[in-house]
Structure formats: C-alpha cells, structure tokens
Amino acid sequence: MKLNLDLACASKPEWIAAVMQDFDAFLQDHADCERKASAMAMSFVAKYPDRLAIIPELIDTAVEELEHFRQVYALMRKRGVTLPKQMREDPYAKALVKRCKSSREERFLDRLLVASVMETRGAERFKMVSEAQDDPEMHRFYKILWASEAKHGHIFVKMALHYFDEKRVYDRLAWWIAEEAKVLNNLSIRAALH
Numbered sequence: 001m002k003l004n005l006d007l008a009c010a011s012k013p014e015w016i017a018a019v020m021q022d023f024d025a026f027l028q029d030h031a032d033c034e035r036k037a038s039a040m041a042m043s044f045v046a047k048y049p050d051r052l053a054i055i056p057e058l059i060d061t062a063v064e065e066l067e068h069f070r071q072v073y074a075l076m077r078k079r080g081v082t083l084p085k086q087m088r089e090d091p092y093a094k095a096l097v098k099r100c101k102s103s104r105e106e107r108f109l110d111r112l113l114v115a116s117v118m119e120t121r122g123a124e125r126f127k128m129v130s131e132a133q134d135d136p137e138m139h140r141f142y143k144i145l146w147a148s149e150a151k152h153g154h155i156f157v158k159m160a161l162h163y164f165d166e167k168r169v170y171d172r173l174a175w176w177i178a179e180e181a182k183v184l185n186n187l188s189i190r191a192a193l194h
C-alpha cells in the first residue's frame with residue numbers, strides 16, 4: 001500500500017523542455033540533489049539518534065541516494081561533464097525547509113513530510129526525464145531512479161506514522177502537498193531538478 005499522497009500539480013512541459021535543452025547542466029544539479037538527499041537522510045540519524053525504529057531505513061536511504069550520486073557522476077564523466085565548483089542553492093528545498101515548524105517534535109514531523117514530498121516530486125520529474133530520452137540506456141536509468149524516489153516518498157511517511165497518529169500525519173501532509181505546489185509554481189524554470 002502506498003503511504004505518500006499524490007502531488008497537487010504536475011510539472012510543466014516547459015520544465016522538461018528546459019532540462020532536455022541543457023542536459024549537462026541538469027546532470028550537474030541532479031548529482032548535487034542526490035548527494036544532498038543522502039546527507040539529509042544521515043542528518044536525521046545525527047539529529048534524532050534516539051529514534052531507533054527508523055535508523056536502519058534512514059541508513060538504507062542514505063546509501064541508496066549515495067549510489068544514485070555515484071551513478072549520475074559516472075554518467076557525467078562519460079559525457080565529459082565535471083562537478084561545478086559551486087552549486088547554486090536550491091530555492092525549492094530552501095522554501096520548503098523555511099516553512100517547517102520550529103519546536104522539536106513538530107519539526108521532526110515536518111522534516112519527514114517535506115522529505116516525502118520532495119521525493120515524490122523527484123519521482124514525478126524522473127519519470128518525465130525517462131520518457132523524454134531517445135537512448136534506451138538513459139530511459140532505463142531514469143526509470144529506475146523514478147521507482148526508487150517513489151519508494152522514498154512512501155518510506156518517509158511510513159517513518160512519520162511510526163511516531164505520530166495517522167490523522168495528524170495526513171492532515172499535515174495534505175497541507176505540505178498544497179504548499180509544495182505553491183513553492184514550485186513560484187520558481188523560475190531552469191535545467192535543474194527544481
């Protein structure tokens with residue numbers, strides 16, 4: 001059973017057009033997002049070492065994201081693309097994190113739900129990237145990533161349900177889904193994951 005909620009809006013065709021127009025720039029940003037997703041999963045472990053029930057899944061998620069980073073980096077090198085000296089900050093992640101509540105328990109819930117929503121958006125966008133590829137290898141690669149991020153979108157809600165009751169989790173997740181659509185629609189379109 002899928003635990004995460006569907007997104008409130010689909011990504012625009014203009015977004016995938018921008019990505020396909022400068023795929024090397026997209027790859028640089030994509031690699032960075034995978035690296036940050038791995039670090040984010042491990043930051044839960046560092047911040048909440050007492051939440052024993054979710055630590056194994058957080059570690060697994062961090063390892064999977066790091067593996068995605070390794071794969072995207074290998075793809076970049078094959079195309080002669082390097083990691084940029086400095087990545088632009090991610091206005092999408094920044095806007096979402098800014099909306100998280102500040103007390104310890106509420107923040108814990110919000111950070112888990114933000115992670116779920118970001119993963120669900122990542123899955124939606126990797127599906128679009130997969131479908132836009134002519135090369136069967138690239139099509140397959142992004143299809144695998146799409147499935148993996150969709151699974152992560154589900155896992156973070158599962159973690160939230162371990163510590164908070166269902167109504168609270170889903171009321172708040174519905175709020176986040178609506179907020180995420182607002183944040184996304186305020187972003188300028190570029191060859192990046194967000």
Ligand SMILES: [Fe+2]
Nearest residue numbers: 034037065068
């Ligand atoms: Fe990933």
Ligand SMILES: [Fe+2]
Nearest residue numbers: 037119149152
């Ligand atoms: Fe992920």
